Amino acid sequence: MASFKITGGRRLSGDIYPQGAKNEALQILCAVLLTSEPVTIHNIPDIRDVNQLIDLLADLGVGVERLSESSVRFQANGVQPEYLETEVFKRKAAALRGSVMLLGPMLGRFGKGSISRPGGDKIGRRRLDTHFLGFEKLGATFHYDDADGGFFRVEAAELHGAYMLLDEASVTGTANVVMAAVMAKGTTTIYNAACEPYLQQLCKMLNRMGARISGVGSNLLTIEGVDKLHGTEHTMLPDMIEIGSFIGLAAMTQSEITIRNCQVAELGIIPDVFRRLGIKLEIRGDDIYVPSQEKYRIETFMDGSSMTVADAPWPGFTPDLLSIVLVTAIQAQGTVLIHQKMFESRLFFVDKLIDMGAQIILCDPHRATVIGLNRESQLRGIRMTSPDIRAGVALLIAALSAKGTSIIDNIEQIDRGYQHIDKRLNAIGALIERV
Ligand SMILES: CC(=O)N[C@H]1[C@@H](OP(=O)(O)OP(=O)(O)OC[C@H]2O[C@@H](n3ccc(=O)[nH]c3=O)[C@H](O)[C@@H]2O)O[C@H](CO)[C@@H](O)[C@@H]1O
Numbered sequence: 001m002a003s004f005k006i007t008g009g010r011r012l013s014g015d016i017y018p019q020g021a022k023n024e025a026l027q028i029l030c031a032v033l034l035t036s037e038p039v040t041i042h043n044i045p046d047i048r049d050v051n052q053l054i055d056l057l058a059d060l061g062v063g064v065e066r067l068s069e070s071s072v073r074f075q076a077n078g079v080q081p082e083y084l085e086t087e088v089f090k091r092k093a094a095a096l097r098g099s100v101m102l103l104g105p106m107l108g109r110f111g112k113g114s115i116s117r118p119g120g121d122k123i124g125r126r127r128l129d130t131h132f133l134g135f136e137k138l139g140a141t142f143h144y145d146d147a148d149g150g151f152f153r154v155e156a157a158e159l160h161g162a163y164m165l166l167d168e169a170s171v172t173g174t175a176n177v178v179m180a181a182v183m184a185k186g187t188t189t190i191y192n193a194a195c196e197p198y199l200q201q202l203c204k205m206l207n208r209m210g211a212r213i214s215g216v217g218s219n220l221l222t223i224e225g226v227d228k229l230h231g232t233e234h235t236m237l238p239d240m241i242e243i244g245s246f247i248g249l250a251a252m253t254q255s256e257i258t259i260r261n262c263q264v265a266e267l268g269i270i271p272d273v274f275r276r277l278g279i280k281l282e283i284r285g286d287d288i289y290v291p292s293q294e295k296y297r298i299e300t301f302m303d304g305s306s307m308t309v310a311d312a313p314w315p316g317f318t319p320d321l322l323s324i325v326l327v328t329a330i331q332a333q334g335t336v337l338i339h340q341k342m343f344e345s346r347l348f349f350v351d352k353l354i355d356m357g358a359q360i361i362l363c364d365p366h367r368a369t370v371i372g373l374n375r376e377s378q379l380r381g382i383r384m385t386s387p388d389i390r391a392g393v394a395l396l397i398a399a400l401s402a403k404g405t406s407i408i409d410n411i412e413q414i415d416r417g418y419q420h421i422d423k424r425l426n427a428i429g430a431l432i433e434r435v
């Protein structure tokens, strides 16, 4: 288990480039299974979850040719569906959340798919009903084997288009059902579809491959099944969660940072949520410039009541940035209620922030109130463990702003989703050692 040793209290300055989006990459990589022709993907982030998924594809028989550090050509012309039944696959697939999205394309193209209970952050219940109910609507049979931590199988001689109202607007669930439906016979209508930019990107890529998906960007998708998909090229968007993390980092550490090539039009409400904390942001072309700010004051609502930041399916605010908003509010002036509606175990890391000197009241598992310190006192460095990917980065931001040295253990959680974060932050003035 590796750790970061962080010397806090340093101001950072300079340009930083966001990596390609992790959660988009996990969908896009699974979609290469839908055709036997080459699919070239650019701006692939070099992070643990993505590398593990690429390994799984290679094990499954997909040709993987690295063209550069961030571009790979895939060709799924030798896929061996039996591999999904092997012990090695079961073990590897259980290491990450994204592996669940192998199911949809395998079912759509080869008529069967199986997966062990996928991993990912332990941030509360993460049920898969949406995925399997959707597959069943398309005509697949579903079987769950309780042994060895759980193993799911889906099978269908032929999938048929259907109308479905999803149980919930699940991100990976929608991606899975879309990928299964693109080559089903007839028309599929998915209502209450998730429409995060990750999904919009997936649907655009599938359409370039010959799929016929309309309604992209809305919660009503119509998919006219086609016989076959073709190869294509695709470039991942910059990671909006990383962009938000850098904004919070800049504010907490009074740093002047330019986040380059952000594709600002795709960020939805994210910049505005940070503005509500009082953080000044300048959009300069496609860059976001965050000036060094000693003070930032949390806004109130129009009626004067305290600010709440809550998550919601897109175009609402992503739950993956709530931990970052929470940590950023620690040095603001004012009070904000953070309401994590989707996950019930994602706020417990505030204990560590409280140990560092933050004023936070954990109201219940879903809600925490942050009373900003307004820089009247500085956090102090401590030793802590990263419980999940976003809490890990929130703790890293706290540590970078703190007086003294902090140690963060279990940084594998951070490496799951942030590419060489120590090196990239050190390049603009941070002092983070991997120990
Ligand atoms: C690999 C990947 O892409 N992971 C993301 C994906 O996970 P994932 O696709 O696993 O998450 P889901 O969208 O399925 O659901 C997330 C949680 O929100 C709840 N829920 C969902 C929809 C809804 O309308 N109401 C509701 O309460 C679910 O019950 C679940 O507890 O989406 C999550 C929600 O944006 C993100 O946190 C994860 O980073």
Ligand SMILES: C=C(OP(=O)(O)O)C(=O)O
Binding pocket: 022, 023, 049, 096, 097, 098, 119, 120, 121, 122, 320, 389, 390, 417
């Ligand atoms: C929760 C996350 O990831 P995963 O779904 O892979 O656990 C995340 O990216 O914040």
